[in-house]
Amino acid sequence: MKNFEITENILEHFEKFIPLSENLKSELTKKLNYIVFKKGEIVLNANQVCTESYFINKGILRTYFLKDGKEISEYFCGIDEWVNSPKSFMQRKKDIYYIDAIENTDAYFINVNDLVYLFDNFPEMERYARLSMGSVFGHFMERITSMRFTSAKERYTHFQKTYSDIYHRIPLGMVASYLGITQETLSRIRAEK
């Protein structure tokens, strides 16, 4: 039995991009499920197909991969953001990314088959996907620039800005690998001012 109240904020999220017909609203409510993760819990393992996309209602999920046995954080997602392993989810392939919960996290999720069903039956969902993806694009470009031409300290400042609501809740080591610097360097940067 689905709780309508629960799905309110995610529906509002869709409505930032497209108008929702009653029909689509009810289909979304049918296809979306709700799940709770405990801090530290693995949401997705590497080397398996990511069949669900998660929309965070509370908490933080992280995508990471292993390089020389160490966890490299790829990105963090907080409230009102979608998380999945992009290539894996869209192409139904295995990929290197893990997803885990940095905090106790509540999320909606939708299965890839149900999403495809929505794409096939509600063209406005295609528009939603195009527009919401577009808004992520700019962030990626900024990050690439940030990685190329700024000092460790500037990158940390930039990180604080782009993740202003959650940055203080993420452990230092994870932030360091996200920024492409060592923990020691990040610790010194934090210490200095």
Add this chain to the structure above:
Amino acid sequence: MKNFEITENILEHFEKFIPLSENLKSELTKKLNYIVFKKGEIVLNANQVCTESYFINKGILRTYFLKDGKEISEYFCGIDEWVNSPKSFMQRKKDIYYIDAIENTDAYFINVNDLVYLFDNFPEMERYARLSMGSVFGHFMERITSMRFTSAKERYTHFQKTYSDIYHRIPLGMVASYLGITQETLSRIRAEK
């Protein structure tokens, strides 16, 4: 008078993602135009709204911006790729990016209003946009990783792979800024092996 032969390869490109109805084919043919740029020519200036998206038929276009008076290459596009200033084009805002021609370049182009018309009237175009954007996503993620955790030499090798067909036609200085290293370092990397 539109030359149908000219538009063949771009239509084939669309058909990699979506089936094209005769109707959509004819609309696309109507909305697409053709333009030729000479080597060195500016396609788009910074600080003005990018109203056209270019699909390259021959040659190379480059997106770059200025940092401390120096050109920083953002990306290069060769045959069968779309080029525009993403934020500017999608949000009709001014942005910092320039586009110029690295070689004599022939391209189709479409105006943003015509593209919106197509999105509004052909839902399959929304799907095309979603799918083709998705394929760029993976490249962005790889590049971010490449920037964070690899040496200058590895980055150059990665660059040669991702731009295997055009990398040797791009001047060294432009490649260096794309990789986030100095010309001197890149020159030494090239010299060594």
Add this chain to the structure above:
DNA sequence: CACAACTTTTGATCTATATCAAATAATCAT
């Protein structure tokens, strides 16, 4: 609540790449 297991900090080197400077080499316009 105590001790084991992480996480963060601090300190001492080391190194890849930047920076500065100048010499060649390639390209372009007259």
Add this chain to the structure above:
DNA sequence: ATGATTATTTGATATAGATCAAAAGTTGTG
């Protein structure tokens, strides 16, 4: 073609941030 620009290479030094090592702090669990 020929000199003027512009791009690339080569050399000498400087430095941000890595690496290695160990201490201090924090967190979670029986």
